[in-house]
Amino acid sequence: MAGAAGQVRGRALRRFPITLPVGDVSICEGAVVKTNTNAEKTDEEEKGNTAQSLPSLTRTASRAKYLVDNTNQVEVLQRDPNSPLYSVKSFEELRLKPQLLQGVYAMGFNRPSKIQENALPLMLAEPPQNLIAQSQSGTGKTAAFVLAMLSQVEPANKYPQCLCLSPTYELALQTGKVIEQMGKFYPELKLAYAVRGNKLERGQKISEQIVIGTPGTVLDWCSKLKFIDPKKIKVFVLDEADVMIATQGHQDQSIRIQRMLPRNCQMLLFSATFEDSVWKFAQKVVPDPNIIKLKREEETLDTIKQYYVLCSSRDEKFQALCNLYGAITIAQAMIFCHTRKTASWLAAELSKEGHQVALLSGEMMVEQRAAVIERFREGKEKVLVTTNVCARGIDVEQVSVVINFDLPVDKDGNPDNETYLHRIGRTGRFGKRGLAVNMVDSKHSMNILNRIQEHFNKKIERLDTDDLDEIEKIAN
């Protein structure tokens, strides 16, 4: 049952604000209007907010509908004011194909998550809608776009119809697993991994209906090698979309791939963070984007206790880490380093101390990387020493501790707030509690930490690693 609001058309909207099934959401036609029943902000702040968060929309989307739910958690901008926007409270309402619904329940999902409630009806609408969605890690983004891909796919057609790009090899494998699980009741459906090391015979065309891959390989498969006919792609997904379109990230390749796709191809961009300039760029490259923002950054950070350890050198950081070691192996931990070199050094040093640790960085062979992440997932490895390759998206439920052996900085040496949030988001997933420890070893890195602290407006407390009682306390 799609509910009455599902059938509501523009005509009715002109006369009354309509209450949607999701709480007390109301929608207004015309200019971008924010209706917030808990409005505490002044008009000025409100205007400032809207202009900042949705910059180009006030100018171009005069017919769009903008709404905020009563908890102030979800912001939606809907392009077509006539299409029936509503949110769903159950997967049945989406009228998915039976095999797909079966897959959803087989994965243990009972009800749509907050982002899914709003994103799914939009993505499944006819004709297909483009979407830029932002919601923090662990809120069900992957399942959302996998569902969108699987509902559009035609298993009888033996060519790629859905294409998903991931920033790293490990994330592509992880997302691929979700696609396989959710699509397992389609007997004909096949998935291809367009990742480094997956070599195909020249001149071949691939028959798999869904392709998941990393940008370089996908670009090759679409252009030079012609394994994929990009003109037949119906759904294009960018996972961790902010890095995929960032100048510093994979922008070139992502955009080159995007340009090969047909005009009517559905574009779906998902990420936990969007830095301002990237956010603007996203709205430029995606035609008529619908926008969903699930804002609750603080809540994520509230479930993660953040500390810092003051040291004066790399060796002291290593000592402090050894002191922490007893506490962090309680469940599983990830230790982030700035370079591949530091990561392999640290892993070697920890091994020398008799600790069992795993190492994962981009300099390793893909086969080895797949084996390491698999062992970590299975819990055979408790501690993973890694680089930013694992900063995003990697989802291992037992990870309760994240250690920034080096703080995240960009190429100019400025704090990388987005990466910080992504890294510590590896813990505290699905509402679980997490612990993040930052290692500071100089005035410079203390300054970086202070700026990160200010950015999130969240106190990061000092931790004394010589005080065993204190370590005991934070571990529980």
Place this chain on the structure above:
DNA sequence: AAAAAAT
């Protein structure tokens, strides 16, 4: 600086 390519 890391990631991403059959370059």
